[in-house]
Amino acid sequence: MANFASGITRRNFVRGAAGVASLAAMGGLAACSGGAGTEGGPQPVRTGPGPGGYRIDLGGYQGPELTDKPVVLRFLRQSYSDEVNALFASHYATFSKAYPNIKIEEELIPYGNLPQKIQIYTQSGDAPDIMMSRLDFTEYMSRSGQALNLTDYLTQAFLSDLFTPMREAGSSGGRLYLMPWEGYLPMVLFNREIFKRAGVPTPPEVDKLDDGWTVEQMFETMNALTHNLRKKGDTATWALESSILGNGGPGSNYTQYESIWIRNMGDRSAEKGSSLHSTWQGVSDNGLTVSGYLDTDEAIQGMRNYQRLFSEGLTPKSAIPAQFQGAQAAMSMNSIRQILNRDKPGGASPFDVGVTLDPRRNMLFGCNSGDAPFVWAKSKHPNEAAALLAYLCSDACQAPFFRSRGAFITRRSLVEKLEEYQKPDEQLALKVADNCDGAPRTVGWNEYYAAINPAVKDIALGADPEKTLRGTAKHIDDQLKKYHR
Amino acid sequence: MILPAIVGIALFQYYPVIVAAVHSLQSFDPFTNEAVGFTGLDNYSRMFTNEGFQSALRNTVLYVMSSMLIEIPLSLALAVFIDQHLPGTRFVRVSVIATLAASETVAAIVWAQMYNPDQGLFNGLLSVLGVPPQDFLNSGSEALISVVLMSSWKNIGIPTLIFLTGLQAIPRDYYEAAAIDGASGFRQFRSITLPLLRGSGTVVVFMATLQSARIFVPIVLMTQGGPDGATRNLVFYSYEQTFQFNSRGVGSAAAIFMLLFLGVIIAVQFKLLGRRYDS
Numbered sequence: 001m002a003n004f005a006s007g008i009t010r011r012n013f014v015r016g017a018a019g020v021a022s023l024a025a026m027g028g029l030a031a032c033s034g035g036a037g038t039e040g041g042p043q044p045v046r047t048g049p050g051p052g053g054y055r056i057d058l059g060g061y062q063g064p065e066l067t068d069k070p071v072v073l074r075f076l077r078q079s080y081s082d083e084v085n086a087l088f089a090s091h092y093a094t095f096s097k098a099y100p101n102i103k104i105e106e107e108l109i110p111y112g113n114l115p116q117k118i119q120i121y122t123q124s125g126d127a128p129d130i131m132m133s134r135l136d137f138t139e140y141m142s143r144s145g146q147a148l149n150l151t152d153y154l155t156q157a158f159l160s161d162l163f164t165p166m167r168e169a170g171s172s173g174g175r176l177y178l179m180p181w182e183g184y185l186p187m188v189l190f191n192r193e194i195f196k197r198a199g200v201p202t203p204p205e206v207d208k209l210d211d212g213w214t215v216e217q218m219f220e221t222m223n224a225l226t227h228n229l230r231k232k233g234d235t236a237t238w239a240l241e242s243s244i245l246g247n248g249g250p251g252s253n254y255t256q257y258e259s260i261w262i263r264n265m266g267d268r269s270a271e272k273g274s275s276l277h278s279t280w281q282g283v284s285d286n287g288l289t290v291s292g293y294l295d296t297d298e299a300i301q302g303m304r305n306y307q308r309l310f311s312e313g314l315t316p317k318s319a320i321p322a323q324f325q326g327a328q329a330a331m332s333m334n335s336i337r338q339i340l341n342r343d344k345p346g347g348a349s350p351f352d353v354g355v356t357l358d359p360r361r362n363m364l365f366g367c368n369s370g371d372a373p374f375v376w377a378k379s380k381h382p383n384e385a386a387a388l389l390a391y392l393c394s395d396a397c398q399a400p401f402f403r404s405r406g407a408f409i410t411r412r413s414l415v416e417k418l419e420e421y422q423k424p425d426e427q428l429a430l431k432v433a434d435n436c437d438g439a440p441r442t443v444g445w446n447e448y449y450a451a452i453n454p455a456v457k458d459i460a461l462g463a464d465p466e467k468t469l470r471g472t473a474k475h476i477d478d479q480l481k482k483y484h485r
Numbered sequence: 486m487i488l489p490a491i492v493g494i495a496l497f498q499y500y501p502v503i504v505a506a507v508h509s510l511q512s513f514d515p516f517t518n519e520a521v522g523f524t525g526l527d528n529y530s531r532m533f534t535n536e537g538f539q540s541a542l543r544n545t546v547l548y549v550m551s552s553m554l555i556e557i558p559l560s561l562a563l564a565v566f567i568d569q570h571l572p573g574t575r576f577v578r579v580s581v582i583a584t585l586a587a588s589e590t591v592a593a594i595v596w597a598q599m600y601n602p603d604q605g606l607f608n609g610l611l612s613v614l615g616v617p618p619q620d621f622l623n624s625g626s627e628a629l630i631s632v633v634l635m636s637s638w639k640n641i642g643i644p645t646l647i648f649l650t651g652l653q654a655i656p657r658d659y660y661e662a663a664a665i666d667g668a669s670g671f672r673q674f675r676s677i678t679l680p681l682l683r684g685s686g687t688v689v690v691f692m693a694t695l696q697s698a699r700i701f702v703p704i705v706l707m708t709q710g711g712p713d714g715a716t717r718n719l720v721f722y723s724y725e726q727t728f729q730f731n732s733r734g735v736g737s738a739a740a741i742f743m744l745l746f747l748g749v750i751i752a753v754q755f756k757l758l759g760r761r762y763d764s
Contacts (some may be wrong), residue, residue, distance in 0.1 A: 062686075119731070120728055122518075145516060145517065243517075251711075285618075316603045317602055317623050318601050318602055318603060318623060320604060360659070376517075383645070403756075444515075445750055447729070447730050447731060450729035451687055451730075454709055454710065454711045456710060458712050458713045461620070461711075461712045468713075475537075479730050479731075479732070482731070482732070
């Protein structure tokens with residue numbers, strides 16, 4: 001009450017204005033949206049004391065004070081390393097110490113199984129209160145009414161602090177549904193020692209995005225590496241590491257990896273409606289048509305390039321864990337996380353590591369769609385779940401998470417506080433962050449993702465790219481028809 | 486006394502089938518997953534015209550046939566061997582039972598590693614024999630049989646035990662009488678063992694049919710139905726439609742179709758084998 005009795009402060013004014021704005025936005029959207037989540041109109045969230053007004057620092061949380069009744073919050077997420085998992089446990093302990101009535105239970109599953117698990121849970125009607133998803137699923141999670149609108153639970157300062165592309169990727173209709181948790185910034189790491197051993201020049205190390213290498217230059221390098229290593233009798237070392245995203249191997253994570261090969265054939269600055277622009281966009285404006293976007297001539301050529309990785313023996317056809325870290329691959333197309341982790345035990349620095357950009361074709365493309373938890377809209381304890389999520393996104397929890405996991409922080413103010421980001425490679429990564437795009441924006445990303453991953457794997461294993469992409473685009477179109485209603 | 490069992494069966498066996506049958510005739514809101522009305526046989530129509538379904542049906546038949554071709558002779562041979570009480574039979578018996586104890590999930594993961602074309606055990610063994618490396622799970626022509634081999638390894642225990650029980654129920658007098666009449670070992674097997682194992686064989690055929698038509702965990706963990714749909718069966722198709730493509734109506738239609746399909750196969754088998762068994 002003291003907050004409200006103290007007159008109109010700047011914070012109260014901003015909070016009030018944000019509340020009015022969000023109410024207006026909700027009213028407007030509710031009027032034009034047929035989504036289940038807005039059926040009957042969402043109830044406005046009562047604003048609580050705000051930062052500094054709770055028993056512990058709950059970061060950007062500004063919702064009602066948490067209940068005193070016994071509550072069990074369930075959190076579904078991927079299993080991290082033991083060190084990171086222990087970090088979560090210590091955060092829960094701190095939270096439960098302040099709120100002894102709130103118990104937190106986790107369910108940890110392999111990362112690649114999260115989308116399906118969430119799908120199964122939400123269909124069952126008994127889902128965990130918080131679930132780890134990815135920013136590419138924002139449209140579905142919001143329009144299906146599965147994800148809680150977090151906007152009113154969070155201060156405007158917190159929302160503004162999120163990197164804009166990531167906040168936008170987690171938002172639908174101007175409201176935040178999925179919390180940007182860690183950014184995915186694709187880069188190429190290389191092992192200088194393998195290059196030296198093979199007598200092949202290392203990739204260009206640049207500080208500007210325009211100075212990176214092309215797809216053709218990358219293939220020349222990989223072929224030279226492979227040829228020279230085999231000539232020297234080294235049959236175990238690969239030019240490029242097997243994908244370690246998702247469950248590993250080709251077709252394990254189109255969003256973050258394989259889409260690079262298609263979407264870098266497009267051009268975001270090309271004329272809208274042109275084949276180049278459509279290739280970059282990946283789906284129609286309304287998110288319901290894929291034919292003409294995923295199967296353009298450019299996209300097919302992109303998949304032919306991708307197929308060369310396997311047909312020319314430059315990368316394995318199956319999942320092999322930690323090839324790059326084990327010095328069994330000269331290069332790794334992966335995220336900034338590997339760079340941030342390279343000096344840690346088990347990181348990539350038993351050898352001399354270099355960093356460069358992903359190869360460009362018609363443009364430099366990288367998808368920034370990273371992990372993003374959401375609060376289940378049907379949770380019995382939305383305030384407590386939103387508070388826990390906000391707490392886990394606070395500086396006190398995110399900074400150790402960054403140091404432990406090497407994740408790319410999604411809030412600008414914290415990035416600026418961390419000295420690790422001042423190094424040249426990390427500065428290059430920050431430029432990549434500004435250049436990255438989200439996944440194709442469609443309410444049917446579940447279907448898109450489920451169809452394109454096996455298709456990409458088939459192409460890796462030798463299927464005709466044109467036939468496969470055209471068939472897959474048609475298949476996705478058929479699946480998206482149900483959203484036309 | 487049997488009421489709890491009846492309730493259990495009704496609740497966990499019949500009720501889901503009824504629900505699936507109803508769902509197969511309905512359309513669903515893709516956002517809420519709630520039924521929005523009956524659509525007649527639209528889901529079945531969409532399913533039958535879908536290439537993925539057609540290949541899944543074809544693959545299901547291949548799974549059943551190839552599994553039976555592997556499992557029935559092999560389990561019979563193992564049972565006969567174990568029944569002989571020769572050196573090594575104890576090891577074989579324990580090995581067979583161990584496959585039953587192994588987790589199907591763990592087994593699928595281990596087999597997937599052994600099938601790995603770049604670092605797997607099988608290609609290592611083949612290279613010793615001078616055979617070029619195989620793609621196994623990555624090959625359209627080898628993936629299905631690779632899954633069947635893993636699944637047969639996992640499932641071989643129960644048919645072996647059924648045959649073993651059948652063998653041990655055959656009176657030894659028959660063999661002694663046949664031996665006195667000068668029948669060779671093969672003749673004894675053909676004229677005594679096989680006819681008297683017909684009952685066990687019928688049970689094994691039914692079980693192998695059902696098990697092989699329902700292979701799921703190895704497909705999910707080893708191939709995800711690929712490459713190019715080469716290992717997708719009806720169960721996986723139903724799962725894909727329901728949980729990956731959010732098409733509950735089509736997924737339910739596939740489940741109901743599979744139930745009817747298996748019912749027809751079992752009925753035919755029963756008519757052929759059961760009649761002989763009765764006679």
